[in-house]
Amino acid sequence: MESCGKKRKSKVLPLEEAAKLVEDGMMLGMGGCNSHMGPSAFAREIIRRGVKDLTIVPTNNTGYQTDILLGAGCVKSIYISYVGLDYIGPAPNFRRLAETGQLDIVELDEMGLLRGLKASAAGVDFFPLPGGIMGVDVVKLNPEFFKTVEDPFTGKKVVVVPPIRPDLAVIHVSKCDAYGNGREAGHVQDLLHFASNKVIVTTEEIVPLEDTMANYTDVTIFGRLVDAVVEVPYGAHPGECHGCYQMDEAHLKKYQKAGRDETTFKAYLDEYVYKAQNHEAYLDKVGIAGLLSTLTYHKGGKNE
């Protein structure tokens, strides 16, 4: 008697279908921290689709997942606090395009960026920053983003930032059910999906609802806000997916080298994105040895 026969609707989509939600000119929120937990497979898929003129909003640090979009010509503008490949080195396309004047960079700091996202998540018109940022260079460079109001309680001047509201956010997690309840194993970047108009979750594994319920206090992605769930094993490769696999250091070094030059990066894209026409073909190209290397926690060094 407790069921009407109508079933709860799955939000699961194939990668190719979910990628169609990304339209030219969108503001796209990119999950991940450095190259960890980035929706890398999703980024490669929208490159294949030839998406243009994106504005990228990363959740603070971003790496491969954003740099590859830059190198593939998908991006017009980017909000930044950090773009880089962690200890591997600079994000090569970011640096090259910036230094040749081909990239519109909204030069923020972490606090400005994340408080802009919080303002959006909270549905408020701006967010005040702590004292100590007044007249600092990020503020001077972005007079349209950092503004000053008078604190009505003390008369003190306070810097505030406006809401940043991506049209669509893409977040990679280790586990998510078909209804969008997702679990981040490591760091918690739930802020991005609360701040965005649409949300795509890519996940290493689609888990049954029962698994969600058995671990409900670990759910960090609020399923109701999720528009599509995409199962993409190794979806963060060559970045790390917390709880699943490590960074593919060898691949990232290759990537980093290729990206320093337009020609060599085109060759990289040809090999790993265009000729590898889908995610499975990409993984084939990376090869079993490459994938297995990311499963070994203790590599290199005497303990390993």
Add this chain to the structure above:
Amino acid sequence: MESCGKKRKSKVLPLEEAAKLVEDGMMLGMGGCNSHMGPSAFAREIIRRGVKDLTIVPTNNTGYQTDILLGAGCVKSIYISYVGLDYIGPAPNFRRLAETGQLDIVELDEMGLLRGLKASAAGVDFFPLPGGIMGVDVVKLNPEFFKTVEDPFTGKKVVVVPPIRPDLAVIHVSKCDAYGNGREAGHVQDLLHFASNKVIVTTEEIVPLEDTMANYTDVTIFGRLVDAVVEVPYGAHPGECHGCYQMDEAHLKKYQKAGRDETTFKAYLDEYVYKAQNHEAYLDKVGIAGLLSTLTYHKGGKNE
């Protein structure tokens, strides 16, 4: 070689010692929601100490744990969004003292109260509220708390609230280790301890650090901010402690009845607080039958 012999210092204090941290005139943050998860034993202990002139800041809804302080004459002023005993009925002392003009009530709503706490947690000078509160009665009644600024981005008028920063917060949890890493089993009221200058955690059980580490994603109380950890089994009684025991409905009904009148409430305090000179004596007074009744999930009704 990894240890210097110096040991990590336990924050564990007996209830009587921890209660001494509460001083006359303090702004005291009270955890709990309605009478659930309230630091009730702690409240009774500060009544025994005869603390005066407190300003109470509850994390939104509050019940027994605050009402008993009001009835015992410990409180000068209270920030409110809700004081009541849930389905049991009105918080009797709150109502009686308010209706006889003996209580200074800062009449807020949940958003104003919790955003004030968030401003404090974030170390910012104010917090903006969503549109829709301009000129509403809570705002009119508290011109010093709800102020208006012009949004520098749109020119729109925005209502903002100042930080609320309790001198001391008291929070009850089901599990906490000796270093202050606490876990709330049900709802998450971490905001209060982030917003306060000092924090006392009362806990049903002090767990070993290993237990914390094995469940670290469920830790909601950040141990570094905690000044004292107090083991108080049945510390939320007669309220519910999520994951441990249910409300003692019979006791709360008795309490509710007693609190309607000054004389009967004095008798209640005598019986359960003053003559029961410590928490164990209180539990003795409640009796085993009363305590056991709160352990039965399915009571009353045909399924039960």
Add this chain to the structure above:
Amino acid sequence: MSSVSHANNYCPAEIMVAFLSRDFNDSELGVIGAFSQIPWCAIRVAQALHAPNLWFVCGPSASVNSKYEKLLWSTTDYRLHVGAESRISLDTVMDMQGNPRFIDFGCYGGFQIDKYGNLNMAFIGDQKKPKFRGPGTVGIMATAWLRRSYIFTHFMSPRLFVEKVDFISGPGFMDGPGGREKIGSPSYSEGPRYVVTPIAIFDFDEETKVMRLKSVHPGHTIEEVKSRMGFTPIIPDKVPETEPPTEVELELIRSFDPDRLLPLLVR
């Protein structure tokens, strides 16, 4: 509806549950507060009957999509974490209320409700020494922010339904047309949609924003409704009977209320 078989042995709270549940749409997100037995049942019935994708947050317990089997007195009860799909912090609950993507509806009450659907949960008289002291505004300012809200009551009386509330805890249409705009409510926030009581249902006149009788529950009359109110609502020429719970609805409602709390709630 001609082939639908209606029940006639329901209690007042059950017709209220049935009415509300039909108005909750699939894929929406509802939020319920404390003392919300009727909305809880309505959500569970809607999920089972026509809205399997309806999400709900039980505010006081912080649980999302709780699957606890039966109605409880308190929505702060930990049992409402049974079958939950996540839990949310108080700070996120605040975010949800301002965020346009988040909550579709909430259900609220008060000890005073006026003709513009404003609610009072705070006090009557002088705030420093009130004639009547209520528990406080709680989270019902949300009626200013959410996409829509429902007002529900456990009884009807002229002291509950007043011309003008003494204090607005939950903004309805404030002082009438344009009232919500004046306080800055977002344009997507329609305000209170229905007032659901044990004997009748009201909506609000599109033009004047005054409470309007929409239907009277079987067994009750317009005169009875009027006599239990402190102001006269708009009463259209034809006022239909409220559709009773169907047999299917009633069976479902009772499956969620095996302890029969609903009949105790509204007598």
Add this chain to the structure above:
Amino acid sequence: MSSVSHANNYCPAEIMVAFLSRDFNDSELGVIGAFSQIPWCAIRVAQALHAPNLWFVCGPSASVNSKYEKLLWSTTDYRLHVGAESRISLDTVMDMQGNPRFIDFGCYGGFQIDKYGNLNMAFIGDQKKPKFRGPGTVGIMATAWLRRSYIFTHFMSPRLFVEKVDFISGPGFMDGPGGREKIGSPSYSEGPRYVVTPIAIFDFDEETKVMRLKSVHPGHTIEEVKSRMGFTPIIPDKVPETEPPTEVELELIRSFDPDRLLPLLVR
């Protein structure tokens, strides 16, 4: 210290770790960012040696009091959740930076550091077409907010130590005395305390806020230090040698760095 036996076979990063670890106090809370191998080691050594109650948050991995056994290249590595006592959301990390009760210290770097301890992580030249594009300001605006900060570098050169940074990502003393007050830094925030490099340690003159040579590591000279800087720091009449790691410290450092990453980090 007379009875303490010092090591002499340490690498530059190891003397840096030893120096920092001695300055981290018991019961404090430190925060570390990305590419922070030296601060990570210093915290672990301090915890083991003299500050068992030192807390630390590994910002990129969001873990609190990680007990992972050995130094890793990346502080975003999931292994840093091993033995963690909690994890914190990005939003809470932001709260922590403004909240006066929270963080005692952080350790930061940049590709330009100037005589007032200002850091640049963003760019050199015209922002629209920079001569050099760095990764961005990240979270090092925190130097304006935290109780104190440390600057650490993996090398020394005149291009790193410049008279004036092209862009202030992390405020040191800005343009000198009163500089932090002008930007509104809280009064409890002392700014950068030490600059820790592979060959020397600096502090800041109390009056002028100009970087001042505090000590030179054994085997290095004042002249060498000066030759590797693009400005002349204050050089007191007597500049002592930096105290090397003790045998005990060095053994501990290496116990946390069994893979010997530190020697690779600073050559």
